[in-house]
Amino acid sequence: MHAARRAALSLLAAVTAAVPMTSARSAAHSGPASSGAARLDHPAKKEIAMRLVSSAENSSLDWQAQYAYIEDIGDGRGYTGGIIGFCSGTGDMLDVVELYTARRPGNVLAPYLPALRRVDGTASHEGLDPGFPDDWRRAAHDPEFRRAQDDERDRVYFDPAVRQAVADGLGVLGQFAYYDALVMHGGGDDPLGFPAIRAxxxxxxxxxxxxxxxxAYLTAFLDARTWAMRQERAHEDTSRVDTAQRVFLREGNLNLDPPLRWQVYGDHYRIG
Structure with missing residues (x-):
């Protein structure tokens, strides 16, 4: 995730939504991926995707318990919170609070909007401490706040990743690999961003x-992904790829069909 991520990912979402299906950057709601008709945006597959990401981001399969999660993990991106690790220093946490406030004016997080705009692009907590973490956790009891997190996850990360993967002819595993990479690395022109990894x-x-x-293509993509991860100290543990996504690939499970068994950071997980 990067400081310029918010603008870059909005552009990525707009581009993938607008280009015709004949392009490699195209939108994709008009046909199945090469591995079969199933898609990651099918509810059962999306639930698997959320649990896989939660195992890496929160060491838990209970992704719905993560709406209230918030801490500074010391990666230079300020506070990290919510279901996919929205960051105060990269703009997507600001997007969540802005959307929540548009839908629920006067909510407990609305007073922090000026501070969130000031710290965007930095690791600073100025104007957020000491109350912001507790108020974030308090807001997580509100279904409207949880919906704002869901909607920003889909708009900025999930939907663009699935569109691009289907345009590239990838099945459910490939769609998930794109989504997980976009969540971690962001978009834009950064040499470690998702577009550079795909390139x-x-x-x-x-x-x-x-x-x-x-x-063969997914092997090349995961190789490029692990190289990018190793360039950043905060991401140098590549187990979310090497002992999870590569396991499914070696098994030939391009459709992410349960039962699924994998490891992240040495912890074992199972679905089905």
Missing amino acids: QAVQRARTPARGGDET
Whole structure:
């Protein structure tokens, strides 16, 4: 995640929504991926995706318990909170609070909006301490705040990742690999961002949409992803890829069908 992520990801979402299906950057609600008709945005598959990300972000499969999560993990991005790790220093936490306030004026987090705008792009807590973490946790009891988190997750990360993956001819596992990478690395022109990771993969292997083998392409994508992770100290543990996504790939489970077994940070998880 990066300081310029908010604007860059909004642009990414707009571009993937606007380009025709013949393009590699196209929107994708008009056909199945190469591995079958199932898609990551099917409710059962989306639930799996949320649990997989939660195992890496929160060491728990209970992703719905993470709406109230908030702490500074010391990665230079200020406070990290919520279901996918929205950050005060990267703009997406501000987006969540702005959306929540538009829907629920006068909510407990609304007074922090000026401070969130000031600290965007920094690791600072100025204007947020000492009350912001407790008020974030208090807001998490409000269904409207949880819905704001869901909607921003989908708008900025989930939907653009699925659109791009389906345009590249990828099945459910590939769609998840794109989503997980976009959550962690963000978009834009950063050399460690999702578009750069995808560009490296495309140089090494053709996407299925361009006649390539899906397993070979996903191997190239995960290789590029782990390289990018190792460039940042906060992300240098690559187990969310190497002992999770690569496990599913080696098993040939391109549809992310349960039962699923994986490890993250040495912890074992199972679905189904």
